[in-house]
Amino acid sequence: MFDTLDLGASALVAQRTRMDTIAANIANIHTTRNEKGELSPFRRKFVTFASGQAGDRSKPGVHVSEIKDDMSPFIRKSDPGNPDADADGYVSLPNIDLAIEQVNSLEASRAYEASITMMETTKAMISSSLRLIA
Amino acid sequence: MFIENLLNQGDAPMLSEMLRFTSQRHKLLAENIVNVDTPNYRQKDLSVDRFQSMLRARVEQKRSSPAGSVSFDDIGMEIENPRAGILFHDGNNRSMEQLMSDQAKNALTHNLVVELLRKQYASMEMALKERIG
Numbered sequence: 001m002f003d004t005l006d007l008g009a010s011a012l013v014a015q016r017t018r019m020d021t022i023a024a025n026i027a028n029i030h031t032t033r034n035e036k037g038e039l040s041p042f043r044r045k046f047v048t049f050a051s052g053q054a055g056d057r058s059k060p061g062v063h064v065s066e067i068k069d070d071m072s073p074f075i076r077k078s079d080p081g082n083p084d085a086d087a088d089g090y091v092s093l094p095n096i097d098l099a100i101e102q103v104n105s106l107e108a109s110r111a112y113e114a115s116i117t118m119m120e121t122t123k124a125m126i127s128s129s130l131r132l133i134a
Numbered sequence: 135m136f137i138e139n140l141l142n143q144g145d146a147p148m149l150s151e152m153l154r155f156t157s158q159r160h161k162l163l164a165e166n167i168v169n170v171d172t173p174n175y176r177q178k179d180l181s182v183d184r185f186q187s188m189l190r191a192r193v194e195q196k197r198s199s200p201a202g203s204v205s206f207d208d209i210g211m212e213i214e215n216p217r218a219g220i221l222f223h224d225g226n227n228r229s230m231e232q233l234m235s236d237q238a239k240n241a242l243t244h245n246l247v248v249e250l251l252r253k254q255y256a257s258m259e260m261a262l263k264e265r266i267g
Contacts, residue, residue, distance in 0.1 A: 001157050004164045011168030049172040060165040111170055118167045121241045128245045
């Protein structure tokens, strides 16, 4: 029964990683340059989940299998005055849709809550079993 | 031998078997909940009806047999993949509402069984002490 708590913890870690990725996407919604200052719009990132715990895949649970770049085209916006605009006066902005990120973050936080509820139930079951001894 | 007979009296073996079932099922339900966003994950469950009917058969068998001759240890629990629920585009057939309610029901059953077992042990203790309270 105690290992069911590890199972819940694996989900919390996975959903938090997903939330971090979403936060990074939202924070970089207008980023047109990379960390070296070169012109390279930020690419939307997303996580993929796989079953099994991060440390030991044979144990039941969930883990982030990889964080991938979304290769869909960048959003082109007409802004001739912008120093990052191309010859036609268009700026390439990150391929991030705020609505999608919002929905994903809701989904992640609901899944996180569900795991917390599950862990609470596990704790209640464990403590009721322990009352057999006491 | 005496202690073993004492502990296996009444419904204690059946109750402990039920505890084994509820904890196994809780683990599977927990696995389903944490994998709610995992692509191609198929839900797992234990059949409550099948377990109950096997348990019922065993209880009836116990009633008509001499004490201690029927064991509850070998009641099988097979993991099954329920077909109910919508199969989403990511290949996962989750149903969060069903999962949460199953989990709550299972936990309540677990607590009920623990309580019944406690009562049984308490009355045993009372008999051993030869005094009430």
